[in-house]
Amino acid sequence: MAVADPIARLVKELARLPGIGEKTAQRLAFHILKAGAGYAGDLAAAIAGVVRDVRLCSTCQTLTDQDPCAICRDPERDPRTLCVVEGVPDLLAVERTHEFRGRYHVLHGALSPLDGVGPSDLKIRELLVRLEREPADEIVVATNPDVEGEATALYLTKLLKPMGLKVTRIAQGVPMGGDLEYADQVTLARALAGRREL
């Protein structure tokens, strides 16, 4: 005897989420059952709502329920400085700093030949179309500091610099609150190479 079919079905669906194993999925399923119809209804409606109402902003390609998105509509945000990020969570991370007053462009991935991700799989064509319509002065490339992110940054630089755009890359170095002793050598080498006069 296993668990009742509807529970088994929910466990199966939950276990397809990233980082959720069979055991956690079972715990979540029993919690949903215990919490009752009110919570289950809210959760199911929120899941249905997110795929029904969220689409890509036609300008910056972020996920939004209004097109253009809140940032692209905001007249206070400088349209001549674009921060290019791999994904929406990265955009949110930059927003949390409250230091960037420009706008964004979300690539929805990074170049990764091994995984078969080429330039045409990213929102690069949309970036070029956008730059033609709304010229910018500076492109801040804020892709991840890993192999794919670096490759994407290099690709964008080669593509955008000849168009007369200033292309910048976020600084790489030792993280704040970190400890030099425990910094890996690549990070420390980057920090040294990127040293600035005080």
Add this chain to the structure above:
Amino acid sequence: MAVADPIARLVKELARLPGIGEKTAQRLAFHILKAGAGYAGDLAAAIAGVVRDVRLCSTCQTLTDQDPCAICRDPERDPRTLCVVEGVPDLLAVERTHEFRGRYHVLHGALSPLDGVGPSDLKIRELLVRLEREPADEIVVATNPDVEGEATALYLTKLLKPMGLKVTRIAQGVPMGGDLEYADQVTLARALAGRREL
């Protein structure tokens, strides 16, 4: 600017699940969006289905979509040996041993005066009604080996023994594959007290 409203709503609902923090909830929400309408539909339907179709077995109080449940219906299962567990995950854990051929009774909790959980909050009355209708020979108390589980086991013993029932408790001792050196002293003391002749 925050994330789009439907995403924020889904993140909020997901973060109400046990062990799911704000950050994990956000990751799950973006995964659901990325996986598309097919998966989101399946997940929402599974959630709605579980609260719609699952109820308590009127005999053993387990969660089931058919009443009586598969175990209570199974003529191969000994109706005169009842294993009393705190919750359905505990029932599933006992089932996974393939060692128990009797039936179950799910209490849906354990006595915990500090949390305001008394005997009337557990399915104890249902157990007594059931025993009147379907007499049993042995009650195996498989509540958790913690304060609440022990208190519940003691309460059940005092209640059921005078009715002429044999009440047993699952053995407590060092877990298989464990190491005596790392066993806590309460467990080791229980293992000593419960020693058996070879």
